[in-house]
Amino acid sequence: MNSTLLLMLRRLRAPIVLLISIFAIGMVGLVLIPGADADGRTWHMTMFQAFYFTTYTASTIGFGEIPYAFTDRQRLWVTAMIYASVFGWAYLLTNLLSLGRDTAVRKAIAERRFRRSVEALVEPFYLICGFGETGRLIARALDRRDRRFVVVEIDEARAQQIDLMEFRQVPLALAGDARLPASLEAAGLRKNQCRGVLALTNDDHANLAVAMTVRLLEPNVPVLARAMTRDTAANMASFGTDHIINPFAQFGEQLALAVSAPANYRLVSWLVALPGTQLEPAAAPPRGAWVVCGYGRFGREVVRAFHEQGLEVTVIDVADVGQPALKVVRGTGTEAEPLAAAGIHSAVGVVAGTDDDVNNLSIVVTARELNPALYTIVRQNLQANQPLFDAFDADMTMVSSRLIASDCLAVVRTPLLRPFLERARHEDAAWADALLERLVSALGDLSPAVWSVTLNISEAQAMYRLLMQGGHARVRDLVRNPARRDEQLAIVPLYLQRGEDAFELPVDDFELQPGDQVLFAGRGGARDRQEALLRNEKVRDYVVTGSDPSTGWLWRRLLPRRSTPSRDARVP
Amino acid sequence: MNLEKVIFGFFIVLAATLNFGFVYGDPADPDHHHLWEFFAAFVVNVIATALKFGDRTQIGAIHLATSLVAVLQLAAAALVWFFAPPGPLDVGTTVSIVSLSAGAALANLVSVVILIAETITLRR
Numbered sequence: 001m002n003s004t005l006l007l008m009l010r011r012l013r014a015p016i017v018l019l020i021s022i023f024a025i026g027m028v029g030l031v032l033i034p035g036a037d038a039d040g041r042t043w044h045m046t047m048f049q050a051f052y053f054t055t056y057t058a059s060t061i062g063f064g065e066i067p068y069a070f071t072d073r074q075r076l077w078v079t080a081m082i083y084a085s086v087f088g089w090a091y092l093l094t095n096l097l098s099l100g101r102d103t104a105v106r107k108a109i110a111e112r113r114f115r116r117s118v119e120a121l122v123e124p125f126y127l128i129c130g131f132g133e134t135g136r137l138i139a140r141a142l143d144r145r146d147r148r149f150v151v152v153e154i155d156e157a158r159a160q161q162i163d164l165m166e167f168r169q170v171p172l173a174l175a176g177d178a179r180l181p182a183s184l185e186a187a188g189l190r191k192n193q194c195r196g197v198l199a200l201t202n203d204d205h206a207n208l209a210v211a212m213t214v215r216l217l218e219p220n221v222p223v224l225a226r227a228m229t230r231d232t233a234a235n236m237a238s239f240g241t242d243h244i245i246n247p248f249a250q251f252g253e254q255l256a257l258a259v260s261a262p263a264n265y266r267l268v269s270w271l272v273a274l275p276g277t278q279l280e281p282a283a284a285p286p287r288g289a290w291v292v293c294g295y296g297r298f299g300r301e302v303v304r305a306f307h308e309q310g311l312e313v314t315v316i317d318v319a320d321v322g323q324p325a326l327k328v329v330r331g332t333g334t335e336a337e338p339l340a341a342a343g344i345h346s347a348v349g350v351v352a353g354t355d356d357d358v359n360n361l362s363i364v365v366t367a368r369e370l371n372p373a374l375y376t377i378v379r380q381n382l383q384a385n386q387p388l389f390d391a392f393d394a395d396m397t398m399v400s401s402r403l404i405a406s407d408c409l410a411v412v413r414t415p416l417l418r419p420f421l422e423r424a425r426h427e428d429a430a431w432a433d434a435l436l437e438r439l440v441s442a443l444g445d446l447s448p449a450v451w452s453v454t455l456n457i458s459e460a461q462a463m464y465r466l467l468m469q470g471g472h473a474r475v476r477d478l479v480r481n482p483a484r485r486d487e488q489l490a491i492v493p494l495y496l497q498r499g500e501d502a503f504e505l506p507v508d509d510f511e512l513q514p515g516d517q518v519l520f521a522g523r524g525g526a527r528d529r530q531e532a533l534l535r536n537e538k539v540r541d542y543v544v545t546g547s548d549p550s551t552g553w554l555w556r557r558l559l560p561r562r563s564t565p566s567r568d569a570r571v572p
Numbered sequence: 573m574n575l576e577k578v579i580f581g582f583f584i585v586l587a588a589t590l591n592f593g594f595v596y597g598d599p600a601d602p603d604h605h606h607l608w609e610f611f612a613a614f615v616v617n618v619i620a621t622a623l624k625f626g627d628r629t630q631i632g633a634i635h636l637a638t639s640l641v642a643v644l645q646l647a648a649a650a651l652v653w654f655f656a657p658p659g660p661l662d663v664g665t666t667v668s669i670v671s672l673s674a675g676a677a678l679a680n681l682v683s684v685v686i687l688i689a690e691t692i693t694l695r696r
Contacts, residue, residue: 020615027611
């Protein structure tokens with residue numbers, strides 16, 4: 001018996017006992033009170049007849065007085081019985097109905113259903129802690145790639161909303177506190193299928209707690225955690241959190257890259273953008289004097305990045321920033337005066353980095369009026385304000401939820417992408433421009449899907465068998481069209497890893513070995529077609545050798561027998 | 573003293589005593605086994621079962637199981653009685669009814685033993 005049913009029965013104990021008693025007393029009376037049969041002889045009900053009569057009378061069905069019409073004495077008793085039993089039933093039913101509205105019971109039922117669905121999960125899944133803007137973006141992207149996810153969200157209303165959102169798979173959500181190990185365990189942390197935990201709550205301490213819990217309970221499950229301050233990030237790193245995302249620090253790094261190596265920045269940001277993002281026209285932040293409004297967590301990182309690149313920065317902030325080395329103007333950037341005092345007329349760019357979207361927009365609009373040539377960088381705090389930011393069209397917009405989401409997805413989907421991007425950051429501009437041009441000409445200017453394939457038995461069994469049997473295949477063979485092998489799919493191989501060695505942009509003739517990991521960029525549809533040549537031996541044979549595949553079980557049985565004599569004949 | 577505990581213990585012991593009282597006597601003699609006593613035993617057993625609902629502990633589960641067994645046995649005996657030929661009970665039917673009820677009495681005995689064991693282990 002499940003515990004929810006037990007819980008309900010426990011609450012219903014009193015009405016059930018009352019009803020049993022009413023039945024018993026009614027039956028006793030019916031059997032004891034004498035009746036009269038059709039001929040007027042005295043007659044007593046049997047126990048069974050009394051039970052039958054009580055059952056249909058008590059439940060207000062009322063088949064009438066059987067087997068014989070009752071005497072008045074019997075009727076008096078039955079009247080009392082009816083009142084008592086109707087009351088008993090009503091009492092039981094009201095209790096039952098109020099149980100259905102009881103939040104404790106409903107929560108118990110929902111939790112039980114959740115646990116059962118999590119236990120039933122057989123496909124790999126990701127555990128998302130916190131379903132805010134970031135969690136939502138990631139859930140959607142995972143769902144689009146047909147990956148399962150389980151959500152733990154502390155806000156009950158938000159957890160219930162998940163059921164109403166449109167996902168391809170049934171989303172699993174638990175309303176619970178991710179800081180508690182029990183919630184994570186209920187959400188399937190201990191299951192073998194758990195491929196990673198994403199700690200994305202808006203509370204740094206909760207993310208820390210999640211990372212710590214996973215590290216201690218399931219050290220093999222990778223953790224991706226969001227950290228809004230460098231302190232938390234350092235703390236997480238100290239116990240080996242696999243990937244820490246500090247959106248502000250990351251944006252600072254991107255900004256530094258954008259200033260120092262615009263071409264590489266353009267390539268990298270396009271590759272990690274959520275799939276389908278338009279390639280931005282080249283527009284690097286210019287070198288010169290900058291005005292930064294708001295010296296909070298975001299402003300600090302921006303200033304750090306600019307200083308790293310040797311740019312001159314003036315900060316506008318209402319509070320005293322406590323940094324004597326910094327040029328600071330007190331005030332809000334939404335007004336012309338402080339902006340002018342900070343030298344907006346001679347500046348090359350302005351950064352609006354307060355934690356208020358309206359203020360940020362007001363800053364850049366005012367600044368542009370004062371100096372139309374300004375390069376503008378805006379921080380967008382809420383996804384809901386997207387239309388406003390679209391309308392303003394800043395040169396660079398920083399949305400922390402989108403930044404975290406794309407970074408998380410890049411790590412989750414393709415572990416190989418990070419080392420590649422790390423190299424891409426340090427290549428020269430010519431290399432980056434050439435690669436970008438090649439990608440755009442092959443794939444179009446919407447950001448491509450990026451994936452990696454490991455040539456092993458589970459991801460590419462056909463190709464793996466060929467290589468293990470001593471066959472030869474080259475990188476070119478992995479991107480051939482399975483229908484016409486002379487054509488290429490819309491796929492570009494980016495990176496190949498073989499044990500400790502790594503090869504950037506492997507050439508077409510590059511010889512493959514079993515166990516190689518290859519990173520590709522391409523259109524989503526092309527990926528499915530590539531899957532066929534990796535997994536299907538007939539397609540593989542056609543693609544690699546060009547031979548028309550012999551099909552069918554019978555044919556394959558006959559073929560070796562036919563070819564045996566000719567092979568013997570060749571041996572002298 | 574806890575009224576709930578009193579009621580709980582009362583019904584469990586009453587179920588066992590009524591059941592024993594019905595079974596007590598010559599198994600083949602219908603006069604030793606009264607219908608009303610059987611009825612009382614049955615009703616009290618059902619109430620005892622209802623009282624045991626919802627206890628999640630291991631002992632609670634065994635309690636519920638023994639009561640369910642007793643009710644099942646008594647229900648079987650009631651069916652035998654129902655299908656008995658009209659008129660006074662014959663020897664064969666009486667023996668079946670009494671033996672089924674005796675099984676229920678054993679289950680009730682187990683229930684009582686658990687109740688006592690539970691009370692003894694409860695050191696207060």
